[in-house]
Structures are given as structure tokens and as C-alpha cells.
Amino acid sequence: VSTSGLLIRSIQVDTAINKGNSGGGLFDRNGNLIGIVESKSESSSIDNVAFAVHSNTAISIANNIIEGRHLQFADAGYVLETRDAELQLIDGVYYKIDQVYISAVVEGSDAEKAGLQSGDQIVAFTYKGRTVQMVNCYSYDEIKYDLKVGDVIEYSVIRSGVAVQNPIKVTISSLVSSS
Numbered sequence: 001v002s003t004s005g006l007l008i009r010s011i012q013v014d015t016a017i018n019k020g021n022s023g024g025g026l027f028d029r030n031g032n033l034i035g036i037v038e039s040k041s042e043s044s045s046i047d048n049v050a051f052a053v054h055s056n057t058a059i060s061i062a063n064n065i066i067e068g069r070h071l072q073f074a075d076a077g078y079v080l081e082t083r084d085a086e087l088q089l090i091d092g093v094y095y096k097i098d099q100v101y102i103s104a105v106v107e108g109s110d111a112e113k114a115g116l117q118s119g120d121q122i123v124a125f126t127y128k129g130r131t132v133q134m135v136n137c138y139s140y141d142e143i144k145y146d147l148k149v150g151d152v153i154e155y156s157v158i159r160s161g162v163a164v165q166n167p168i169k170v171t172i173s174s175l176v177s178s179s
Contacts, residue, residue, distance in 0.1 A: 010051035011035045026052040060145030072175035074147035077109020078102045078116055080137040100134045114155075114170040121158040126167070127151060147172050 011034065013026060026035035035052030053061075064071050082098035102120045105112045122134045127147065132139055147153070154167035 010038065010053055013037065013050045013052055054142055056142040057145060060143065064145060070177050071145070072177050073144040074151070074172045075109075075144070075176045076116075076140075076153065076170050076172070077106035077111040079104040079106075080122070080140075082137055095135070098136045100137055100139070110170050110173050114168050116155065116157070116168055116170065117159065119159070120164075123156045123158060123163075125156065126154040147175075149173060149175060 011026065013035075024037050025033050026037055028034050033055050035054050036058045037050055037052045061071060079102070081101050081103040083101055084099045085096050086099075087094045088097045100122050102111075102116055102118055102122065105116055105118055124131055124133050125140070126132070127143060128151070132143065134140075149172055151172045153170045153172070155170065157164045157168055
């Protein structure tokens with residue numbers, strides 16, 4: 001969803017949202033906060049379609065504001081693509097899990113300096129002690145607003161069908177302004 005010129009990955013919600021109701025929490029069936037409602041469809045032919053920012057993204061954006069920074073994010077310097085999605089049963093629920101590959105690495109980028117290559121499959125990444133499974137191209141988007149210059153992301157990679165033994169460490173050297 002594009003909001004005020006900023007493209008943000010959102011969760012589509014099939015529920016009634018009245019004018020002025022945006023900003024409320026979106027919860028899963030267990031009562032866990034999973035998003036913040038931020039907009040709704042204004043089309044006369046569409047009813048009860050709203051969008052929520054993922055809770056991880058909302059927290060990262062809020063941290064930017066609290067710290068007095070312009071809305072900035074870390075762009076490691078690669079382009080992702082998905083291939084060969086599969087269904088996996090996790091806690092009794094089936095989830096679509098994509099295989100995520102690097103389709104291009106930007107010359108001179110942090111990713112290139114660290115050794116990531118076009119064709120690498122990213123399985124997971126670790127940052128600030130937290131490991132994130134790469135289930136789709138948007139897994140990184142959920143944390144990119146939270147990263148700062150000097151932060152290190154460790155990528156678990158499969159290259160040419162073989163797991164790379166040591167994680168590839170990408171150090172963030174600059175941030176990109178969203179405004």
C-alpha cells in the first residue's frame with residue numbers, strides 16, 4: 001500500500017473500518033497484536049477492505065520517530081525473487097513458504113562487499129540476536145526500518161545447492177531516507 005508516498009507492505013483485512021478508526025490494533029485469534037490498521041479502500045465498488053501495517057514494521061517506524069530521526073531504512077543492496085513455494089504445517093496451520101533468491105546485487109553495495117551473490121538462496125538471517133526465517137521476499141522489509149549504521153546482519157545462504165558453512169555478515173554502512 002502506498003500511503004503519503006511511502007510504500008509499505010500491509011496486511012489486507014476483510015472488515016468494516018469507519019472513517020477515523022484507523023490506528024487501532026489488529027489481533028490474531030490468540031489476542032496477539034499483529035498489525036496496526038492504517039487505511040481502508042475508498043472505492044465505491046469495494047466494501048469492508050482495510051489495510052494494516054505489520055506490527056514489526058510499525059514498531060520500527062515508531063522507533064525512528066521516537067529517536068527523532070527522519071523515516072530511514074537500511075538497503076543492503078540486493079534484489080530478491082521467489083521460486084518454488086511450498087506448504088509447511090506449523091502448529092497445526094499450513095503456511096506458504098517461498099524459497100527466496102537474490103536475483104541481483106548492487107555494485108558497491110554492502111551486500112556485494114560482504115560476498116552475497118546473484119543466485120544465492122537466503123534461508124534465514126540474524127540481527128540483534130534474533131533469527132528470522134526467510135519465508136518470502138518481505139521478511140527483510142519487516143526489520144529494515146529498525147536497522148542503524150553499523151548493525152550487522154548474518155545471512156544463512158545456500159549457493160549452488162550447497163549450504164555456505166559460515167554466515168555471510170553484511171554491515172549496514174548507510175541508511176536511505178523515505179521522504
